[in-house]
Amino acid sequence: MQVYKESAEIVSREQIAEDIFRFTVKSPDIAAASWPGQFVMVRTGDGLDPLLRRPFSVHQVAAGGLVQIVFKVIGKGTRALAAMESGRKLDLLGPVGRGFVIGEEYQHILVGGGIGIAPLLFLAGHILEKNDSSSVRVLLGARTKDEIFTLKGDFENMGLEVNAITEDGTLGKKGIITDLMVELKQEKPVMIYGCGPYPMLRAVAGTCRENNWKCQVSLETMMACGLAACLGCAVLRADMKGYVHACKDGPVFDADDVAWL
Amino acid sequence: MAVEKPDMQVNIGSLELKNPVMTASGTFGYGKEFDSLVNLQRLGAIIAKGISLLPMQGNPPPRIAETACGMLNAIGLENVGLERFLTEKLTFLKGIDTPLIVNILGDTIEDYQQLAKQLDDEEKVAAVEVNISCPNVKQGGVAFGTDPHMAHAVTKAVRHHFSRPVIVKLSPNVTDIALIGRAVEEAGADAVSLINTVLGMAIDIESCRPKLANTFGGLSGPAIKPVALRMVWQVAASVSIPVIGIGGITTAEDAIEFFLAGATAIQVGTANFINPLATEEIIDGIELYLEKKGMTSIGEMIGKARTS
Numbered sequence: 001m002q003v004y005k006e007s008a009e010i011v012s013r014e015q016i017a018e019d020i021f022r023f024t025v026k027s028p029d030i031a032a033a034s035w036p037g038q039f040v041m042v043r044t045g046d047g048l049d050p051l052l053r054r055p056f057s058v059h060q061v062a063a064g065g066l067v068q069i070v071f072k073v074i075g076k077g078t079r080a081l082a083a084m085e086s087g088r089k090l091d092l093l094g095p096v097g098r099g100f101v102i103g104e105e106y107q108h109i110l111v112g113g114g115i116g117i118a119p120l121l122f123l124a125g126h127i128l129e130k131n132d133s134s135s136v137r138v139l140l141g142a143r144t145k146d147e148i149f150t151l152k153g154d155f156e157n158m159g160l161e162v163n164a165i166t167e168d169g170t171l172g173k174k175g176i177i178t179d180l181m182v183e184l185k186q187e188k189p190v191m192i193y194g195c196g197p198y199p200m201l202r203a204v205a206g207t208c209r210e211n212n213w214k215c216q217v218s219l220e221t222m223m224a225c226g227l228a229a230c231l232g233c234a235v236l237r238a239d240m241k242g243y244v245h246a247c248k249d250g251p252v253f254d255a256d257d258v259a260w261l
Numbered sequence: 262m263a264v265e266k267p268d269m270q271v272n273i274g275s276l277e278l279k280n281p282v283m284t285a286s287g288t289f290g291y292g293k294e295f296d297s298l299v300n301l302q303r304l305g306a307i308i309a310k311g312i313s314l315l316p317m318q319g320n321p322p323p324r325i326a327e328t329a330c331g332m333l334n335a336i337g338l339e340n341v342g343l344e345r346f347l348t349e350k351l352t353f354l355k356g357i358d359t360p361l362i363v364n365i366l367g368d369t370i371e372d373y374q375q376l377a378k379q380l381d382d383e384e385k386v387a388a389v390e391v392n393i394s395c396p397n398v399k400q401g402g403v404a405f406g407t408d409p410h411m412a413h414a415v416t417k418a419v420r421h422h423f424s425r426p427v428i429v430k431l432s433p434n435v436t437d438i439a440l441i442g443r444a445v446e447e448a449g450a451d452a453v454s455l456i457n458t459v460l461g462m463a464i465d466i467e468s469c470r471p472k473l474a475n476t477f478g479g480l481s482g483p484a485i486k487p488v489a490l491r492m493v494w495q496v497a498a499s500v501s502i503p504v505i506g507i508g509g510i511t512t513a514e515d516a517i518e519f520f521l522a523g524a525t526a527i528q529v530g531t532a533n534f535i536n537p538l539a540t541e542e543i544i545d546g547i548e549l550y551l552e553k554k555g556m557t558s559i560g561e562m563i564g565k566a567r568t569s
Contacts, residue, residue: 002297005537043535048330048483048511051535093298093537222323224332225534227298229290229310231336232325242318243339 003096003227004029007089011066016150019073020115021082023090028065030094034058036123037099037218037252040069041226043091044077052224054078057119057195057251058095067092070118070151096226097251100216102127106191108136109184109213111204113177113196114143117151119218123193124158135188138162141177141200145170178203190214194255205255215255221246236261267551268558269544271305271526273503274426274451276360276388278305278526281559282516282544285507285530286311286364286390286430287336291350292357298537301357303544305526309350311364311392314372316342326463326472331484331509332531333461335475338366338395343376351385360387362428366395370418377422388426391419393445394434394457406432406457409444420449428505431455431496433485438492439499446500454505454528455496456489482531483509490522497523497564511539513546520547520559521566 008027016022030040041053054077056069073082084090100123102108108127110120117140127136138155142148144166152171155162163180164172173179177200184190190211194204195218208215224230226247234243235250236259244250244258269280283306289295292307301307319339326333341349346363354361363386365376373391380386393406393415405411412429420427429445431438433456442453458479463472471477489508497504506519507528516527532539547559556562 005298050327051330051482051531052327052332053535222325224325224334224531225288227290227294227534227537229288229294230325230334230534231287231319231339232322232334234319234322234324234336234339236321243322 001096002033003093004033006030006092008067008092010084010086010088010090013084013086016070017146020070020147021073022059022068022070024062024066024068025090025092026065027067027092030092031061031065031067034061034067034095034122035099036126037119038095038097039226039251040067040092040094041096042069042081044080050077050080052077053093053226054081055220055223055226057218058122059118060122060125070115072115093226097247098249100193100218100252102130103191103214105188106135106214107186107188109181109190109192110136110138111177111181111192111194111196112139113141113200114147116196116200116218117148119195120193121151121154124155124160128158133159136160137184139177139180140164141166141180141196142171143167176200176203178207181207186211192216194218202260205260208255216252217255218252219246219250219258223247265557267548267556269548271503271559273388273428273505273526276426278360280305280544280547281520281526282540282547283308283362283505283526283528284533284540285528286392288530288533291346291354293350293353295533295537299541301359303541304359306360306362306387307354307357308362308364308390308528309346309354310340311338311366312340312343312346312376313338313366314343314375316340316345321474323472323474326478328461328463328480329484331480331482333463333473333478333480334458335473335478337475343379347379347383351383355385361385362388362390364390364392364430365419366392368395369399370415373415374418374422377419381423381425386425388428388451389419389423390428390430390454391416392430392457394430394432404432404434406441407435409440412441413444413448416445416448416450426451428452428454430457432457433488433492434460439495442496442500446502450502452503452505452525453496453500454507456485456492456508459485459488481509483511485509486515490518493519493524494522494567498567510543511535513543513550516543516547517550517562520562521564523564523567525563
């Protein structure tokens with residue numbers, strides 16, 4: 001697998017919610033090689049603390065060699081990243097990992113929770129290259145409206161139907177994402193593409209199993225290298241007899257291949 | 262006037278290395294993982310991820326946690342096992358014109374013997390590095406590396422079954438590392454490499470639980486460099502075989518400190534995760550330093566901090 005290391009200029013930074021940022025960087029090699037669901041390893045500064053790169057899924061790629069990431073400030077690394085100004089260079093490694101497999105002849109249901117919505121926009125673009133927008137549905141869940149309002153608009157601008165649900169009822173109905181899934185009317189075989197926090201994905205995978213829907217999930221784990229060297233990003237296999245690794249076997253897995261704990 | 266390049270070559274026992282920069286076991290996979298980023302031919306040696314006789318599945322996650330200028334890991338020695346290493350991983354490494362050193366680990370002395378014997382048949386394996394930080398299951402789980410007698414015994418067993426250089430990787434989690442160094446030298450080791458990771462832990466104050474599923478893990482990265490340097494200094498004073506310095510080396514300047522303390526070669530570990538090009542940059546930086554200091558070879562700087 002060809003991995004690139006690029007010094008990528010931040011061409012724009014956008015604060016899409018109080019603690020959520022969208023960076024656009026110029027990274028031509030990574031932009032050209034990325035597939036939805038793959039990710040980049042980003043150094044959040046020049047120093048040694050924080051030490052490790054942070055993994056971010058590729059949010060979108062655009063003409064001119066542009067790559068976008070969306071991240072939420074949750075710790076030292078993301079705080080340092082959020083403080084970076086346009087014009088600065090960002091040290092990127094990627095693309096890494098195995099992305100989503102786009103099925104044919106499916107009703108494609110994109111299920112995103114919170115910051116996990118990030119890679120689904122890139123995926124939606126690829127699905128639409130070969131499929132009509134009527135075969136794609138987007139279900140978004142979050143704690144509150146602010147977390148997903150901007151990204152919801154981005155899906156709608158692609159001509160996609162979006163259903164949102166929030167835990168506090170500030171956008172769409174009050175509830176959780178699986179509430180939207182059970183309302184789905186199945187016309188064709190369903191393929192679910194999920195990304196979000198682990199408890200949400202576990203519930204999504206459970207709903208898929210009950211309905212006999214195919215389901216792919218993008219899992220987040222602690223990770224040091226992204227290159228299958230540290231073996232830190234272990235995910236328990238469905239047979240509970242060993243581990244797969246989010247950086248090389250994933251981050252996107254068939255929901256039936258991993259153990260849901 | 263043509264300026265002569267400094268001589269970067271070093272010897273580890275009978276093994277000649279084109280330069281003293283190697284990749285530390287467990288931080289560089291089996292080489293192939295870094296092929297698209299690093300010119301593998303430039304490296305002094307590649308040390309492969311530790312291999313046990315049978316595959317090991319490793320510890321449950323979370324396996325890693327970041328700490329200030331460092332990281333904790335409790336991977337649990339996950340590896341594909343000797344057979345798959347020989348059939349799946351070795352072919353790629355045979356195509357790289359860089360010496361391959363295989364890190365080996367086991368639960369018993371017999372495991373180490375078996376590994377040494379089978380790897381001796383593979384010409385590509387230029388040396389073995391013996392990880393003695395593992396618990397000896399037949400001796401109540403005490404790590405081989407924390408007891409001079411057990412360290413001696415395991416080294417002797419490997420020495421007996423492996424005809425090329427034997428490097429023993431020392432654990433820092435001991436009271437007197439020089440004592441262990443002398444024990445393995447006496448048992449026939451051609452070199453010692455140090456340090457392995459420093460035992461540590463971290464706690465998540467939100468969940469009020471240890472951050473690693475294994476509770477404890479090995480600390481690596483820049484945070485441990487001063488500890489490693491001190492131990493290299495001590496061991497270099499106590500043994501007459503080459504010492505290979507490991508521990509938080511991230512830049513050429515870090516590496517140079519280890520040479521000045523008495524190391525003959527160095528390994529780059531955690532830095533490979535942060536900057537996959539670290540090894541090549543360190544090779545360039547060492548060469549530049551030697552030129553700047555008017556030194557003609559690596560040998561001139563080895564142990565220099567001890568003499569003047």
